[in-house]
Amino acid sequence: MSYVIGIDLGTSAVKALLVDRKGTVAAETSRSYPLFHEHSGWSEQKPDDWVTATIEALRELVETEGVTSEQIEGISFSGQMHGLVLLNEAGDPIRNAILWNDTRTTEQCREIERTLGDTLLTITRNPALEGFTLPKILWVRQYEPEAFKEAKLFLLPKDYVRYRLTGELHMDYSDAAGTLLLDVAGKQWSQDVLNAFGLPASFCPALAESHALTGTLLDDVASATGLLPSTKVFAGGADNACGAIGAGILSEGLTLCSIGTSGVILSYENDKDKDFRGKVHFFNHGKEDSFYAMGVTLAAGYSLSWFKKTFAAGESYDQLLQGVGEVQPGAKGLLFTPYLVGERTPHADPSIRASFIGVDGSHERIHFARAVMEGITFSLNESVDLFRSAGKTVDTIVSIGGGAQNPAWLQMQADIFDATVVALENEQGPGLGAAMLAAYGCGWFDSLEACASQFVKHASSYAPQPEAVETYKGLFRIYQQVYAQTRGLNESLVAYRS
Template sequence: MAATEALLAGIDLGAGSLKVSIVRADGALVAEASRPVATESPQPGWSEQDPQDWWRACCQALRAVLAQAACPARAIAAISFSAGAHTQVLEDAQGRVIRPAILWNDQRSRAQTQALRAQADAQIFAIAANRANPTWTLPQMLWLRDAEPESFARVARLYLAKDWLRARFTGTWETDSIDALGTLMLDAASVRWSQTLCDLIGWRMATLPPIVASKAVVGHVGAAAARATGLAEGTPVVCGSSDTAAETFGAGMVHEGMGVVKLATAATVSVLSPQPRPDWALINYYHIVPGHWYVITATNSCASAHKWLRDTFFRRAGDDGSAVFDAMDRQAAAVAAGAEGLFFHPYLNGERSPHWDPLLRADFVGAGFNHGAGHFVRALYEGIAYSLRDCRDVLQARGLGFAVARLTGGGARSALWRQIVADMLDVQVELPTVADASFGAALLAGVGVGVFASEQDAAKLVTVAARTRPDPARVALYERGAPIYRDIQAALAPLNHRIHDFVAGR
């Protein structure tokens, strides 16, 4: 098969589903399929998944996408993976999963985060280029040591989510440098596991995997995986990376001056940088593009908040979920910008940028008899966009602004939401023809096996389907609304903390 005819598969494990995309070497999407994965919340602020559920979804989605593509399994030149950072799978010496995986959006390690900051805040930051927060693996594993010492003692291998899934295909154990940095156990300068950071929680270095490049071929599809998934035995397997790294790459962010705004389970604002920007308000990661970093600010709840609103107030038994979303979108579009003074803060699971406060709670403020269902949907869209503005402002204050933003994630499908983001950020918003982590993972697979000469060559295949320009009148409106949005947050933050204590019985 000629290189231009090669097919590439990208597998992305998201918070709510696993998606597989098959992409042609010219960048065209051939087929895609997804299967749901369940998240459990056994206590408020907890977020866990069963890794075996990932494997089930992966097998089903791969068989579905191969059938949809109507191609022989041997036509797949390579596969690669992505998944949310920080999410770990712990195995014992017999290769058994010890407990459910703690997700990146889990907030249980608040006390451990505070303890690490009190003990070694500056030291952690100096080594890892990031500050301890409940989203990182280091404080999560300190929680494990404190709350489940028997599980802590049994750990023989730590996998990151995409690596555990990939190991079902290859039987190998490794991670890439980007996901490794997301553990808060890596020395960012040397790209080696840090004994100093591991010693802070008594973590054994032998449990941490070898580190390879994101584009490294780490093995081939084994016989058992081939039978389970329909892939051909011997298909090359490329390591892969975190979902945001794959997604920004798949959106074409390989040069400075472009931002990527993701409207997914969470929302992020990312920019490319030739070096890290160590700052307690920012998240720093190596990028898939060699010699570059991407810098992130993030809000914890986005499409997850949209789904929560749908399922709690709009969806009835038997309703088609997508149709309900469409109806909500139409209702919101009929409401004027500003939602007649109704404000929403999307802190359903605490918040990251710029507040870094796991105890913040969501709210609708300013409701009156004049507000109907569409106002609440529009206020949700605008509230998340205000939160993204907060994220953007953190970057802009540090010289990391941008005039164009590529939009990714499920929320980007809404033309109304794209317009609100463009107006709120006062930037041109571009919607790539295909832009999600599974697409980026497929391109990365092509880089790994030489279908593309470089990451930049692969990114040249990214095309734009729609452009949305900001409207000056709405830009001015949101400029007036932003200080109100921030003042509401500041006023309610102490009450949020008191509510937390009230629920906890303190």
């Protein structure tokens, strides 16, 4: 039996999957690493902590009973997006990595908007947000000039780990799309953007397809992990792109709903000229010459965990949600907006906050729980609505994460999205997508679609119920009014949030 390894480099831990030719996960392991918040809004990690944790995780997988290093053919990666790793001439990091959830760069985002104007969306296809990489580069140049003088090249998190495993410097298109330096449709570093900010072309690594072979293991890494030096290492992709691959989102009409702490609606796109004018993200896919559009709800699963912690701290989620499926759509006229930490799509607003609208004396806790679940799904439906308004077909949605664990919530998604919702039998997220890129790169399959037909297994399916669909259409129109109606109130309350 042959195996590949998918490595998912997350914000809190690295997870590694050992996967066979049938798509069965033979073993998995993870290692955590610290996160540093030196100042409010800052979020950093030590790049070499990722490397140490990855090598330890690989070593444990190689020691899986019944598996030899000769049977492990390839490795690929999924990685947290946007994080800035700056390397000096010797190839060593000059400072900690600044992560995707670091918010110090508002000033630099406004600078990018002033400098590029409409060119920003034309070339990069995305607005300047604090999470992206270019604002971080400009921040280091402005506030740490001596350190920046040493910087010769930048990488993203997974690319640094791969570099330390192979000695080769690359970045795949799906991750490069989140830097604000890539011409997304043209699939090349934008000379116009580089020139606008005085950055040399040599500051950017070579670009590669996600399934491209980018090297083999260095001898010392092979020794430390127990793998063979000849083990093939492939470029990999951004976590959202790999999550889409791992869920089989590889053709037009297929959309992913992922409800974790935050929530993502991601839809496959094969038209590089589709223009959402920055209302949703538009990135290169891990599948060659393909793209995806993506909307984000900042407090998706977090809204439900907040509700549980606040009103049912001693109960399980099953206890909290018992009977939620028996409550009629609309939660008896109770509406919730999940703006606990601001919102991203379609309102990039850090100041807006959550609301319960329509509370009366007949409402019980179960109505509030249902309203929270509906509100999260309404927020995600904002992205579905934007996709459809731009002419996209959204008829099948693969649901993963916390929202796929509850049958009532899956039916709710089908009714609110007005689409068939499918759960997965073997949900493994971005790590499986990384493994699929390795399997494809190793030549096990002649396409990612063929790999998905073997690796991605659908479970239960939920069809929209016409009566509920009509109810939710009316409620969604009311939901869409809440942001504008409460924005001014929330801005007035900012001073009282200390």
